[in-house]
Amino acid sequence: MQARFQTRITELFGIEHPLLCGGLMWLADARYVGAVVNAGAMGFITPRSFPDLDAFRAQLADCQEITCGRPFGVNLYISGQANQNDRVDAWIEASLGAGVRHFETAGFSPSRWLPRLQAEGAVVIHKCTTIRHALRAERDGVDAVALVGHECGGHPGTNTLSAATLGSLAAEQLRVPFVLGGGMGTGSQLVSALSLGADGVLLGSRMLVSEEIWAHxxxxxxxxxxxxxxxxxxxxxxxxxxxxxxxxxxxxxxxxxxxxxxxxxxxxxxxxxxxxxxxxxxGDWSHGILSLGPAISFADTVEPAADIIQRFIHQAQHATERVGHLNPTHPGAR
Ligand SMILES: Cc1cc2nc3c(=O)[nH]c(=O)nc-3n(C[C@H](O)[C@H](O)[C@H](O)COP(=O)(O)O)c2cc1C
Incomplete structure (x- = not known):
């Protein structure tokens, strides 16, 4: 029987695979998030990508329709400049009103918003780049942490550690479930993350070649x-x-x-x-600072998000078998 990967993260997020597809500024809309959710992972709509609250509400409604009632998530990027967070309350209320109960927070501490979210039974995973911030988020009461290494597309902060090093440290120090991100693009990395003690992985760059990503x-x-x-x-x-x-x-x-x-x-x-x-x-990619990490090198075609996710899981199953065969008492060992 093929291995399935059930972890504290699959349980918390009500998903089939321990794969979270992080928020993607401008790109994580209802179509993309709906596609990854229907493929058994979790995705997060990025409200900052839309011009106003009505446009964001329309995305929530579209995603509900696409996912036929499956849970999907919303990304809340918390800025260090207080005036940039004016709309966070409205995004939260719109999301809760649409039945969203899964949030990925990123940037600065989400502690100000945790009581409201958790009073409604929401699950909050906070994305951090250092163990120190992860421990702080744990103390603040988040439900889970995403730790991203310096390989990650977007903002690695001042962290210079790889996802693998962060994972080994986190396994010793964190009690809440955690996923590892940064450079994740092939299924064997899921097995590697799980073996370090993580509960799943976070994907970003690898998913940019999804057919459902609207970019040119x-x-x-x-x-x-x-x-x-x-x-x-x-x-x-x-x-x-x-x-x-x-x-x-x-x-x-x-x-x-x-x-x-x-x-x-x-x-x-x-x-x-x-x-x-x-x-x-x-499609003129010479302009703009375009978030991207080396995980993109695992992509060799534009294809539906579901195909990327399915292959990722097959690769992880294959990696599990490969490791199993290293045990001389395993029935399939050479
Ligand atoms: C194009 C792009 C846009 C991103 N935008 C956001 C964002 O708006 N909010 C956020 O929390 N993270 C954002 N990220 C980070 C991802 O959610 C994720 O943490 C990161 O991509 C994981 O590392 P990887 O790119 O190596 O897979 C973005 C990443 C990319 C590639």
Whole structure:
């Protein structure tokens, strides 16, 4: 019988596979999240991607329809600038009102919003880049933690540790369930994460070639051609490290940083979020800081999210068998 992977995370999220597909700014909409949920994983709609509350509500309604009542999630990015969090309460109320009970928080501490969410029985997983922040989130009362290594697409923060190292440390120090993210693109990494003591993995970059991701096909076809050295980091000099596609915009930002320019105004046009959205719309990937990590190198075709997830699980089953065969008393051992 093929191995299934039941963990504290599959239980908490009511999912078949211990796979969480993290929020993707501009891209994690109802169609994408619905597809990963229907494939047995958990996905999170990113409210910041939509122009207003009505547009976000429409996404929630679409996702309910696509998933036929299966649980799906919402990503709440908590900014360090209080005025950037003005809409968080409204997103939470809209989500709870639509029956959402699974939230991925990221960025700064979600503690201010935990009582409201947990009073409604919601499950909150907080994404962190260091063990220190993970322990703080655990103390604050989150239900689970996602730890992302420096390989992750998006914001690895000031962390320089890999997902594997974070996983080994977390297994010794955390009590709440945790998943590992950063660089995850093939099923054997799930088995490796589970063997470290994690309860699942978090996917981001690998899923960008899903058919259900609305980005222009030129961009997705470009992603398929990339290898593990196609990403870079920018903005470390501002303490805001960002892992992204190594494109013209990223090179220009790196040049400014190398020149020691510390006035953020010089960077603003290059790094503004709308430039990334335009790149996804037009397929001209030279502009915008486009979140991306080396997990993209595992992608070799654009295909339905369900096919990516199914293959991931088959690879994990295969890895489990491979390890099992290393035991000389195993019936199938060579
Ligand atoms: C294109 C893209 C956009 C992202 N946007 C968000 C976001 O809006 N909020 C968030 O919490 N994480 C965001 N992330 C991070 C992912 O949710 C996830 O933590 C990360 O991609 C995992 O690492 P990986 O890319 O190596 O798989 C984004 C990642 C990518 C690749």
């Amino acid at each position: 096909e030129n961009y997705k076809n470009h992603l398929v051609d990339l290898d593990a050295s196609s990403t870079t980091t920018v903005l470390s000099t501002f303490g805001k490290t960002y892992r992204c596609l190594d494109n013209e915009a990223a090179r220009r930002v790196r040049d400014l940083e190398a020149q020691g320019i510390s006035d953020f105004d010089a960077y603003r046009d290059l790094v503004r979020g709308e430039a990334a959205r335009t790149a996804y719309e037009t």
